[in-house]
Structure formats: C-alpha cells, structure tokens
Amino acid sequence: MADIILTGDTSGAITVAAPAVAGTNTLTLPASTGTMITSATAAADVPKPTALSTASGSAPSYSARAWVNFNGTGTVAIRASGNVSSITDNGTGDYTANFATAMADANYASVCNSSRSDTNNAQGNNHTSTAVPATGSIRVIAQITTTASAQDQAYFMLAIFR
Amino acid sequence: MNKRIVYTNDDGTVAVIVPADECGLTVEQIAAKDVPTGKEYHIVDAADIPTDRTFRDAWTWE
Numbered sequence: 474m475a476d477i478i479l480t481g482d483t484s485g486a487i488t489v490a491a492p493a494v495a496g497t498n499t500l501t502l503p504a505s506t507g508t509m510i511t512s513a514t515a516a517a518d519v520p521k522p523t524a525l526s527t528a529s530g531s532a533p534s535y536s537a538r539a540w541v542n543f544n545g546t547g548t549v550a551i552r553a554s555g556n557v558s559s560i561t562d563n564g565t566g567d568y569t570a571n572f573a574t575a576m577a578d579a580n581y582a583s584v585c586n587s588s589r590s591d592t593n594n595a596q597g598n599n600h601t602s603t604a605v606p607a608t609g610s611i612r613v614i615a616q617i618t619t620t621a622s623a624q625d626q627a628y629f630m631l632a633i634f635r
Numbered sequence: 636m637n638k639r640i641v642y643t644n645d646d647g648t649v650a651v652i653v654p655a656d657e658c659g660l661t662v663e664q665i666a667a668k669d670v671p672t673g674k675e676y677h678i679v680d681a682a683d684i685p686t687d688r689t690f691r692d693a694w695t696w697e
Contacts, residue, residue: 543653547686551655558658559669561670563644563650571669573658610669625688 515583538581539572541631545587545615546625566615566623570631575608581635587626638662640669640683641696642676649694650679651684 479487492498503509525534539556543549549562561569583606585599597618604612611633614625640652640662654665662678670676677696685694 541655546688548681548684549651549653550681551653554655554657556658557655558660559640559652559654559665561669562653565688571652571665573655573660608659625691 535634537632538576538632538635539570541570542628542630543568544627545629546627561610563612564623566625567612568614568629569604569610569612570633572608572633573611576633576635577608578635579606579608581606582634583611583613583631583633585613586633587627587630588628639681640666640676641679641684642674643696646677647695648692649696659682676679 477487483488489500495534501509524531525536528534537555539554541551541554541557541560543551543554543560545562545566545568549560549568551557551560556573558573559571560626561571563569597616599614599616611631613629613631614623615629616623638654640654642650642652644650652665652669654660654662658665660668666676666678
C-alpha cells in the first residue's frame with residue numbers, strides 16, 4: 474500500500490481521527506482526480522449534482538422549487554406543500570400559490586393538475602391571463618374549457634420548476 | 636394551522652389565505668408576506684369561513 478501523505482498549509486494541522494465507537498470505518502477517496510468534501514461551511518463549497526440519483530441518461534435533472542397539493546372545495550385546505558407559505562382562495566376555482574422563498578425570476582415553468590369534477594365537459598388548469606407569474610406567487614385557475622367558467626376542485630396540484 | 640387570513644380585493648370580492656403548516660412561518664408572518672401591501676386584513680378561525688361555496692364569488696366581509 475502506498476503511503477498516505479497529508480500536507481498542511483502554512484498553519485494548522487490535519488487530523489485523521491477514528492470515531493469513539495467500535496467498528497470499521499472506511500474513508501473512500503474519488504477514483505479519479507477530484508475532491509471529496511467531508512464538511513462545508515458555505516453552500517458554494519458543496520458540489521452541485523447534475524442529475525438525481527434515480528435519473529438515467531445524461532440529461533440534467535431539475536427538481537421542483539415549490540409544490541402544493543390542496544383541497545379547493547368546502548373548507549379549502551393544504552394537504553402538503555414545499556416552499557409554499559400559503560394559498561390564496563380568490564374565488565371559485567381561482568387560487569394563488571404564495572412561495573415561502575421567492576424564485577430568482579418569474580421565468581419558471583408551472584405544472585398544475587386537478588381532479589375532474591365535471592363529467593360532461595373538459596376541464597383545464599391555467600395560470601390566469603390577468604395575473605402573470607411573479608417571483609413570489611402564481612395565480613392559477615381551474616375551469617371548464619367549453620364555457621371558461623371556473624370550478625372548485627377537490628384536488629389541485631401545482632409544481633414549479635426553474 | 637386552523638387560521639385563515641381574510642381581506643377584501645379592490646373589486647369587492649373576498650380573498651381567503653390558507654397558511655401552509657409546513658412552511659415554518661407564523662400566521663402573522665404569512666399575513667405580512669402574502670397579503671397585498673396596504674390591504675387591511677383579519678386573522679380568523681378556519682371554522683369562521685363558510686364551507687358552502689355555491690355563491691363563493693358573492694362573499695363579502697364585514
């Protein structure tokens with residue numbers, strides 16, 4: 474086995490210490506040239522993965538920056554959410570998702586879906602034409618496409634990608 | 636969070652803000668952030684909001 478050489482900078486010390494518990498612990502270095510970070514004090518020090526661990530192929534992965542699942546009928550309530558501080562019930566089938574942390578800009582993509590409560594007419598979900606997406610919120614509406622009338626939905630799901 | 640934040644829009648319709656439990660903010664912090672600037676708002680119990688939404692767009696707040 475080759476020697477392991479630890480070289481310090483102009484000051485300080487480098488310590489490799491075993492934990493105070495029994496067992497074998499292995500410190501595995503990268504197989505190719507690279508850096509293994511075991512701690513980071515700033516977000517900029519953390520390597521940015523280009524793909525989710527479950528992704529296949531070489532296309533980059535982008536995770537949702539905000540998402541929410543809520544009931545838009547009866548007592549309107551959020552079932553679960555991420556980076557959403559609240560939803561605003563603006564009226565029938567008309568909701569605004571407010572982000573806990575704003576997006577970097579308003580050029581994000583939204584994906585929304587809802588349950589279909591009207592069995593006779595097609596339904597769609599859109600962000601409203603009168604309120605363009607903003608960095609801190611997006612207003613969405615569930616409507617019957619043939620009549621353009623809004624309709625409350627028991628399940629409304631929204632995700633934001635940027 | 637069984638609270639709601641209510642305010643009146645410029646067109647007279649009523650907006651009801653539903654806080655997200657998982658966001659880590661208090662209802663007061665959410666009100667400060669998500670109610671449009673300058674709007675008077677009220678924090679109420681969720682039970683105070685009608686569940687019959689048949690005439691939702693005709694709701695008023697007094």
